[in-house]
């Protein structure tokens with residue numbers, strides 16, 4: 001009430017829902033801030049090493065419930081608000097999602113921030129405060145439309161602007177060399193352009209408010225906001241031109257996922273936040289400890305993919321040019337400080353920058369890159385490596401057709417003391433593919449850190465019904481130690497226990513059915529099997545494999561409607577990069593199929609298809625607790641890990657999937673009777689591709705697939721434009737790069753096993769319980785413990 005009156009300046013009679021939300025958030029924030037100050041003092045006093053998690057993406061979602069949960073005051077707040085006639089669950093939906101990320105990589109960063117706070121690892125997340133987060137997805141006539149996402153329009157109660165924490169970041173200009181009396185050269189960069197980076201801090205609360213860390217996001221501001229001379233001369237637009245150029249750096253998140261943006265603005269974003277963050281952490285270090293030589297003992301920096309990899313070069317510049325550290329010493333410090341996480345093996349996703357662009361934008365950094373490369377290659381030659389093919393494959397500079405590019409993956413690899421993949425399979429494939437030669441030279445660098453998810457958001461907050469059953473059954477300890485979930489195993493076949501979980505799932509499905517009604521205009525039957533594929537739309541993730549199976553099932557039901565079919569709702573959600581034509585066509589295909597299937601009386605009550613628009617963290621929180629089946633069907637070898645697979649299994653959905661990414665480890669843990677694995681393995685995929693895969697023969701030998709292709713190609717699902725999918729079908733028939741056709745029959749068969757398992761209700765629920773029981777290991781707390789032990793060398797608090 002006091003917040004509403006004094007911080008929002010509204011009284012209860014005129015307060016809108018949004019005012020109540022702000023007032024509530026501010027009240028909660030006060031509690032968080034107490035813990036924040038305490039944690040800050042503690043880290044300073046103990047002189048503990050700090051971890052810096054550098055990421056161009058943090059896909060946070062909403063924060064109100066996260067804070068309430070971790071402070072342990074959800075019920076207290078619910079009652080306090082109820083006594084004022086306000087419903088907390090409605091307020092919760094007023095908060096816009098902070099969507100400063102595209103998908104898995106960004107969401108992982110958010111889960112890691114929460115786990116680092118939970119384990120009391122003193123950490124800063126560093127990133128960019130994008131004014132526009134990931135676009136809002138609309139669906140018009142079945143096609144994806146992109147609209148800007150203005151998450152800051154109504155203010156953001158969680159952030160604190162820190163105008164006093166501002167750094168200059170330079171671009172362009174020249175490099176001066178001066179020679180000392182001893183002949184040693186000193187280099188000074190004189191940038192032509194400067195942009196200010198202003199800090200915005202958001203507290204990150206750990207579980208039970210044990211510790212609070214900082215997410216520090218940088219906003220770009222012009223050093224001179226207005227050129228008064230131009231303004232006075234009447235050139236109002238010109239007077240603002242520099243400002244617009246500078247501030248464009250933090251305007252929008254690049255909406256590409258697993259593909260590099262390849263634009264000058266993107267490189268400016270990368271350097272902008274890397275430079276500001278390094279200046280900030282070096283300044284903090286010097287203020288507290290003095291000599292910069294000790295940096296690696298007091299700071300660990302983790303690079304979330306190659307996006308911040310230019311930071312390796314920036315730290316070298318800071319050490320060598322600004323603090324006169326000798327080159328070799330500076331390189332030791334840099335390597336000892338940095339770790340690098342790789343998130344994708346897709347060759348098209350590996351970042352490289354044209355040398356001429358780097359030279360123009362960051363002339364001093366380009367010199368340093370050449371020097372790093374020279375020392376790196378000389379070192380190899382000195383060790384007897386003289387094969388030119390090897391040297392060119394591990395060089396920081398790629399030469400193709402006379403054009404030179406800087407390989408950011410190689411830069412990150414050589415600049416870090418540890419390089420990790422995000423699942424066991426992915427880390428092994430890194431050694432065999434993209435980093436094969438580098439791995440042979442530095443065999444100690446690559447290690448695995450299988451991803452994890454924070455159970456606070458993805459279980460306690462998203463699924464309070466299930467959480468309550470778990471606590472009632474296993475005791476509250478389970479909230480602190482997810483391995484306690486194993487205690488569920490003994491209830492797996494218990495009919496009473498199964499009934500409890502069924503009731504929880506049913507409620508969650510009813511809630512999701514309301515979302516269907518609201519967004520798509522029709523409800524779905526909570527007794528049907530909810531079959532869910534939710535993730536970015538990508539050919540390698542193969543939403544189209546799922547759609548082909550949907551059509552095959554539709555055909556089969558129509559041919560024999562009286563059979564004992566398993567009623568299903570096929571649920572799709574996900575965004576496509578705006579420029580990714582095939583991904584957008586897949587969305588259109590999903591909607592075209594949905595229209596035909598949902599209006600066909602023959603399959604009524606048996607099959608429904610729905611594409612839910614604008615997938616984001618909050619929608620995921622609604623879908624996941626209602627899912628029965630989790631689709632994880634990527635071409636083996638291409639999904640680095642996946643994390644949605646973990647969220648769905650934790651909430652009791654059974655997985656249908658390929659042996660890819662973390663599915664492999666989920667399979668090992670839940671046991672093969674409780675998961676539906678199908679399709680080619682990564683090795684088989686490799687072999688098929690090597691031997692020249694012929695999709696046409698495969699299609700011809702599968703009557704089901706032939707029928708599906710014929711119906712889609714002839715326009716059964718696109719009567720308004722019968723040629724719409726001709727090119728698509730032709731592509732799958734001629735260059736089926738992701739082996740959709742090769743896996744089709746196995747996938748169809750696995751889906752029929754799903755049907756059979758579902759029809760034996762007790763067996764299904766047993767499997768579901770065993771999934772929840774056995775995936776405790778996929779907590780991001782476990783992942784962070786491993787990073788802390790093997791990469792950062794920092795202690796963690798035991799829970």
Ligand code: 475
Pocket residue numbers: 102103104105106108256257258259260261343344349422451639640641642643661
């Ligand atoms: C993997 N994003 C998942 C997840 O490790 C994995 C790349 C370039 C530019 C912008 N975004 C990207 C990714 O590469 C990405 O999100 N990768 C994902 O990282 C966390 O679980 O398998 O695809």
